[in-house]
Each structure stands twice: as C-alpha cells, then as structure tokens.
Amino acid sequence: xxxxxxxxxxxxxxxxxxxxxxxxxxxxxxxxxxxxxxxxxxxxxxxxxxxxxxxxxxxxxxxxxxxxxxxxxxxxxxxxxxxxxxxxxxxxxxxx
Numbered sequence: 001x002x003x004x005x006x007x008x009x010x011x012x013x014x015x016x017x018x019x020x021x022x023x024x025x026x027x028x029x030x031x032x033x034x035x036x037x038x039x040x041x042x043x044x045x046x047x048x049x050x051x052x053x054x055x056x057x058x059x060x061x062x063x064x065x066x067x068x069x070x071x072x073x074x075x076x077x078x079x080x081x082x083x084x085x086x087x088x089x090x091x092x093x094x095x096x
Contacts, residue, residue, distance in 0.1 A: 057065075071079065 054062075068076065068079070
C-alpha cells in the first residue's frame with residue numbers, strides 16, 4: 001500500500017515548468033481560420049446584466065424555468081411527453 005505522501009511525490013513529478021511559446025504559427029497553427037479574431041471581438045463574455053432574451057421574461061416564466069431546471073432527467077422526459085400528448089390532443093380538437 002502507498003504511503004500517505006506518496007501521492008504528493010507522484011503529483012510533483014508530473015509538474016512541468018517548460019515555457020511554451022504559443023506565438024509560433026508553426027507550433028500552434030490556428031485550427032479554424034477566423035476563430036481567433038471572433039473570440040477576440042468579445043471583450044468580456046461574462047457580464048452582470050442578464051441576456052436580452054431574459055429581459056422579456058415575466059416572473060411566471062422564470063419560475064417555470066427554475067422548476068424545469070430542478071427536474072431529474074426522467075421527470076423532464078415525462079413532462080415533455082405530457083406536453084407532446086397535450087399538443088396532439090389539441091391538434092385533434094382543431095381538426096374537428
């Protein structure tokens with residue numbers, strides 16, 4: 001069995017202090033042309049203001065999003081299936 005500080009020795013042996021020069025296009029080619037410029041165009045993606053789509057939500061909508069976000073996968077699938085059945089029934093009623 002390994003000693004308690006054997007893990008620290010192993011982790012420290014994995015450390016590398018090598019400095020990589022990412023400015024070299026030969027070593028680090030741009031994988032998708034234009035991605036660097038696109039990413040640089042966003043100065044700070046994390047902001048304190050809510051997104052535009054959230055500004056139009058009412059409190060009932062936000063509560064529903066919180067409720068759906070708290071469901072387990074099985075419960076969410078059940079909810080979606082119920083909505084599909086409701087939409088099907090509504091379609092049948094409108095055909096009459």
